[in-house]
Amino acid sequence: MLLLKLSAQDLLTLDSRDRMVPHLAARWRFFRGADASESERAAWAESLVNLANDLVAAGRGNVEMIVECAATLDEEICSGEPRLIDVVLVGRHPVRHVPSVQLVELKRWSTVSRVERATADLLHVPWIEEGKKHPALQLAVYHEAFTSERGPFQGADFECGGFAYLHNATDESVRDLIDVDAPTGSYARVYTSDRREQLLSDLRKSFAEEGAASIAEMMLQSMGLRNTPLLDAMIWSRGADTVFTLRGRQKEVADQVLETASKLLPDPRRPALVQDERRVVFLVTGGAGTGKSAIGLQIKAELEAQGRTVNYASGSRAFNGALQEHVGYGDREFRESFTYFKNFVTPPDPPLDVLICDEAHRLRDRSTSRFWKPEDWGTGPQVDELLAASRLTVFFLDEGQSVRPSDVGTVGLIEEAAERHAAQVLRYKLREQFRCGGSGSYIRWVQALLGVTDEEPGTWRPDGLMHIEVADSPEELERIIRTEAHAGASARMVAGYCWPWTKPQGKERRLEADVRIGQWHRPWNADSVSFCEGGAPPSKIWSVHENGLDQIGCVYTAQGLEWDWCGVIMGEDMVRRGDRWEFRRGKELKTAEPGIKRVAEPGSFDPKVKPRSVDDEEFARLVRHAYHVLMTRASRATVLYSTDEETREYLKQLVGEVEIHGLRPTWENLPVEALRPHLPRPGRSRGRGRGGSRGKRRKGGGPQATELPLF
Numbered sequence: 001m002l003l004l005k006l007s008a009q010d011l012l013t014l015d016s017r018d019r020m021v022p023h024l025a026a027r028w029r030f031f032r033g034a035d036a037s038e039s040e041r042a043a044w045a046e047s048l049v050n051l052a053n054d055l056v057a058a059g060r061g062n063v064e065m066i067v068e069c070a071a072t073l074d075e076e077i078c079s080g081e082p083r084l085i086d087v088v089l090v091g092r093h094p095v096r097h098v099p100s101v102q103l104v105e106l107k108r109w110s111t112v113s114r115v116e117r118a119t120a121d122l123l124h125v126p127w128i129e130e131g132k133k134h135p136a137l138q139l140a141v142y143h144e145a146f147t148s149e150r151g152p153f154q155g156a157d158f159e160c161g162g163f164a165y166l167h168n169a170t171d172e173s174v175r176d177l178i179d180v181d182a183p184t185g186s187y188a189r190v191y192t193s194d195r196r197e198q199l200l201s202d203l204r205k206s207f208a209e210e211g212a213a214s215i216a217e218m219m220l221q222s223m224g225l226r227n228t229p230l231l232d233a234m235i236w237s238r239g240a241d242t243v244f245t246l247r248g249r250q251k252e253v254a255d256q257v258l259e260t261a262s263k264l265l266p267d268p269r270r271p272a273l274v275q276d277e278r279r280v281v282f283l284v285t286g287g288a289g290t291g292k293s294a295i296g297l298q299i300k301a302e303l304e305a306q307g308r309t310v311n312y313a314s315g316s317r318a319f320n321g322a323l324q325e326h327v328g329y330g331d332r333e334f335r336e337s338f339t340y341f342k343n344f345v346t347p348p349d350p351p352l353d354v355l356i357c358d359e360a361h362r363l364r365d366r367s368t369s370r371f372w373k374p375e376d377w378g379t380g381p382q383v384d385e386l387l388a389a390s391r392l393t394v395f396f397l398d399e400g401q402s403v404r405p406s407d408v409g410t411v412g413l414i415e416e417a418a419e420r421h422a423a424q425v426l427r428y429k430l431r432e433q434f435r436c437g438g439s440g441s442y443i444r445w446v447q448a449l450l451g452v453t454d455e456e457p458g459t460w461r462p463d464g465l466m467h468i469e470v471a472d473s474p475e476e477l478e479r480i481i482r483t484e485a486h487a488g489a490s491a492r493m494v495a496g497y498c499w500p501w502t503k504p505q506g507k508e509r510r511l512e513a514d515v516r517i518g519q520w521h522r523p524w525n526a527d528s529v530s531f532c533e534g535g536a537p538p539s540k541i542w543s544v545h546e547n548g549l550d551q552i553g554c555v556y557t558a559q560g561l562e563w564d565w566c567g568v569i570m571g572e573d574m575v576r577r578g579d580r581w582e583f584r585r586g587k588e589l590k591t592a593e594p595g596i597k598r599v600a601e602p603g604s605f606d607p608k609v610k611p612r613s614v615d616d617e618e619f620a621r622l623v624r625h626a627y628h629v630l631m632t633r634a635s636r637a638t639v640l641y642s643t644d645e646e647t648r649e650y651l652k653q654l655v656g657e658v659e660i661h662g663l664r665p666t667w668e669n670l671p672v673e674a675l676r677p678h679l680p681r682p683g684r685s686r687g688r689g690r691g692g693s694r695g696k697r698r699k700g701g702g703p704q705a706t707e708l709p710l711f
Contacts, residue, residue, distance in 0.1 A: 003028060003068040004463055005216065008052040009061035014462060015052075019656070021045050022461050024067065047106035050167045051087060058200040060207050064090040064216035071145035073152060073223055073248075085142050090219055092211030093159045099215045100206050101153075103142050103162035103187060105135040110166075111173040134177065135164035136188035143187040152223050161206065162187030163199075170194050217670075220438070246298060250291045253428045257282055257299050260426070261308065261392055265353050268307035279423035281387070282394040283414055286430030287443065292396035293560065296356045299394070300337075308353040312338050313386065315362030315409075316560050342367035344385040345378045355390035359560060360397035363409035383409075383417040393423075400452060403555050403626045404608045405618065437635055439466035446631045449654065450574075450624045451581055460655050467637040467665050469658045470651045474520040474569065477641045481567040484637075485549050487667035489564035492543065493522075494553040494630045496623070497606035498571025498643070500588055500597040501527060508533045512596055515552045515569070517643055525551040555626040558633050564667075566634035570642040572602035574623050576650040583620040585610040602643070636665045 003024050006014060014020045024044050028036040048067065055063050071083035086106045093100035139162040149155040166174055169192045178190050191199040246254050260280055286292050296312060303310045341357065345367050357363075367378035367385060378385055387393055397409050411427075418425045436442045441463055448455040460468050471477035478493060485491040495515060501524050502512035509532035513521035525542035526532045537545035542553055543561045552569070575582050586603030604610040609622050631638055640655070642648040658664060 002066050002070065005064060005066045005220070005465060007062050007064050007212065008055035011048065011052045011065055012056065015045075015049055019459075019461055020048070022459070028068070043106065043108055047108060047165070047167065048087070051104065051106065051165060054196065054199060055089075055203060058203040059209060060091070060203050062091070062210060062212045063203075063207050064212045066090060066216070066219075069152075070223075071142050072148065072150040073154075083142060083145055085146070088146075089207070090212060090216045091207035092215050094205070094208040096159065097208075097211075099153060099156070099158035099218065100208075101146070101158060101160045102203075102206055103139055103146060103160070105139055105162075105164040107135060107164055107166045108168050109174065110168040112169070112177045134183055136183035136185070136190070139164065139187040140183070140185065143185075152219050154222055159206070160186070161189070163189035163191055163202075165199070166190065166192050167196075168193070213670075223438075246291070246295060249428070249430055250295050253282070253284055253430070254295050254299050254302075256426065256428075257392075257394060258302055261303060261306075261354060264392055265308065278391075279387070279418075279421055280392050281414065281418045281423045281425045282392075283411060283425055283427045284394065284396045284430065285398065285411065285428070286396075287398055287400060290430035292398070292430065293358055296358050296394065296396055299354075300356055303354055304337075310337065310354045310356065311352055311389075312356045312358065313341050313343070314338070314358045314560075315341050315364070315407075316359045316556075341382055341386060342369060342378070344389040345376065347385065347388045351388070352390035354392045354394065355386060356394045356396075357386055358396045359401070360395040360414070361399055361402045361409040362404075362407050363413070364406055365408055381413075381417065383413060384420065387417055387421045387423065401559065401625060401629055403559070403622055403629060404606075405614050405622070406608065436632055437465035439463055442466040442468070443632060446628060450627055450631075452624055452628050457654060459653075466634075468655050469637070469639055469664075470648065470655050471567075471639055471641040472648075474517045474522075474641055477567045477569065477639050478520075478522075480639050481565055482549065484565045484667050489636070489667045491565040491567070492548060492553055492558070492563050492633075493567040493569065494555075494558050494633065495569035496571040496573050496627060496630070497554050497604060497609070498573050498586060498602065499524070499599060500605055502596050503527050504532045505595065511536055511551065516598070517569075523551050525553050525557050555629050559629050562633050562635050564634065564636045564665075565639065566630070566637075567639040567641070568627070568630045568633075570627065570640065570644075570647060571604075572644050573604035573606075574627060574647075575642075575644040576647040581620075581624075583616070583623050585612075585619070 004011070004020070011020065021041050021044050025036045025041060028040070044067075048065070052061075052065060055061055055065075066088040068084045068086065069088045071085060085103050087104040089102040089104060091100050092098070143160065143162055145151060147153075147155075147160050166177075171178065171192050171194045174190070174192060178192075182188070182190070189202070260282075264278060264280055284292060284295070300310050300312050341363060344355075363386075364382050366380070367382050369377075395409075395414055397411070397414075399410055402409070415425055441461065442465070444453070444455065445457070445460055445468075447453045448457040469480075471480065481491045481493055499514045499516065502514050504510060504526060505512060509526075509528065509530075511523035511526055511532055511534075513523050515522045515524060523536070525539050525548065526536045528538050529540070530538055532538075534550070535547045536551060537547055539557050542548040542551060542557050543563075573584055573586070575584065584601075584603030586599060586605045587601040588605070589598040589600035591598055599605075604619070604623060606626075609619060609626075614622070631640075640651050642651060
């Protein structure tokens with residue numbers, strides 16, 4: 001947890017635009033469940049700015065200020081109030097060149113007196129009724145937790161000290177605080193306005209002029225706030241070992257699944273004489289970016305290493321296709337362990353040990369396919385087929401990501417099916433946000449913007465974790481996305497389903513430029529299972545193939561995936577009029593060219609969503625959900641563009657001007673530690689994992705396991 005991460009000079013820039021305190025207040029409300037007090041707001045406005053000015057005056061304006069930072073990685077599961085440090089200053093040590101950290105308690109006290117002369121533990125502060133502990137005692141607790149194995153640097157070699165800063169006080173007015181019997185230690189220094197020059201000198205001794213951004217990036221990665229994209233992590237491990245570091249609730253869920261499997265399933269080496277017929281269903285809910293897929297892939301690897309039979313099923317062609325083609329290229333065994341919900345009409349014999357069902361909100365009423373004979377279609381609920389396929393079934397779902405009327409997966413549906421199968425249901429809810437740079441405020445802002453929640457949309461407050469901007473034209477949006485992609489970032493353009501979608505044309509499999517905005521024309525990603533003209537990739541690997549940048553993706557090819565930068569085009573299926581959103585269904589215009597259509601009336605062209613059989617309320621819900629998915633695909637920056645001028649102006653009002661000073665995460669501005677280009681698809685010779693074997697998980701996971709933590 002943290003409220004803000006910015007360099008001192010960037011924090012002053014943000015404050016000069018009156019955007020620092022409102023952002024901190026919004027983050028505070030999310031984490032604490034209550035509004036920040038006026039005194040808390042005043043403290044931010046005064047104390048943070050004073051400290052930032054002093055850093056700049058010391059020539060250390062590059063030092064990163066992490067505000068209200070958790071002392072350990074697992075504060076959410078610690079008892080009592082989370083240990084939040086007012087400010088953690090992060091940089092590089094000028095002599096040892098290791099990470100350097102100072103834990104800071106900011107106090108606006110102007111005078112302090114001792115309640116009892118015999119002890120320095122309790123102090124009297126005017127206007128505060130109850131006694132306050134000496135800030136050094138508070139810092140001692142933070143220091144012990146921060147430097148422990150569970151701290152953000154996880155026991156690595158780094159310099160760590162701390163100090164209290166009373167910028168409104170003089171030495172004489174707080175004499176009791178700094179007397180000879182006051183606490184001592186590397187974390188017990190106290191600075192007043194009289195000691196400002198000493199503070200500036202000590203800051204120079206603690207931090208080098210450069211390198212702070214790199215150290216802060218390392219810290220965010222270790223805290224799980226800068227995640228390695230899911231597919232990159234899988235490619236790095238070649239699908240054999242995993243490189244996911246599960247945290248908090250994620251680890252709790254994974255451990256419980258593994259423990260239950262050990263109790264429920266027979267030992268593969270010593271089959272039981274009497275089969276245990278009990279069935280268990282894990283029902284794990286959580287929003288986009290809460291790590292559902294990371295948990296699923298982790299437990300898949302662990303269970304396979306134990307000799308269990310495991311399948312990983314999904315309702316998403318794009319997600320499964322990317323894993324099969326981009327990670328498991330050339331590895332038939334690996335590819336076949338990833339499948340689809342509809343492939344269990346006939347249950348496996350014997351049943352699987354474990355079936356992991358990701359994106360379970362995309363369950364269908366029945367299992368069907370246009371490639372199957374009608375007699376091969378499922379005759380009962382699809383969820384029943386999945387439950388019959390294994391002894392232990394794990395469902396991951398987010399009801400807020402259902403984007404078609406045929407998406408029927410809900411908590412209630414699964415619970416009812418489990419009851420029919422006499423299966424015990426264990427429910428878990430994930431809350432921690434790991435996508436979108438770990439910015440929970442960005443997720444809430446998107447939800448409020450789209451009306452997914454009842455919260456009123458407000459102005460976006462930059463937090464140093466996620467960036468948003470609004471383009472004036474599709475050309476500008478494409479220029480930004482291509483610039484970042486060519487520099488080394490992963491990036492894609494996506495759009496609402498607001499244009500017809502033409503199948504590849506002719507023998508050459510030409511892609512029609514269906515997405516047309518003025519003179520700007522681009523094709524959708526290929527509606528094809530094979531490559532098309534110009535090397536355009538098939539839809540299932542559009543998200544990860546280098547040539548995918550030339551086409552526009554939609555919600556069905558983007559769901560479950562992510563990129564550093566994502567350009568999102570809002571069409572006229574959702575437009576802003578006054579103080580509300582309007583939702584529109586489009587009409588097609590036939591052309592003289594066979595098979596090609598254009599827009600007669602702008603709006604939705606999704607063949608599953610726009611029919612009148614979908615009532616207006618459901619239509620609006622599905623369109624909102626689709627844009628919610630599209631706007632939460634980026635890990636660093638989202639670029640928005642609406643084809644509707646009034647909507648575009650509304651977005652600009654909410655987003656505000658682009659923050660250039662250190663707040664725009666262009667590839668060239670990122671520290672070296674953040675420069676992780678999207679990995680290419682492995683060649684056939686490397687398709688079976690490191691060392692050519694699968695299913696044997698090395699203890700410790702190898703060096704990559706520590707170099708690329710995902711969550």
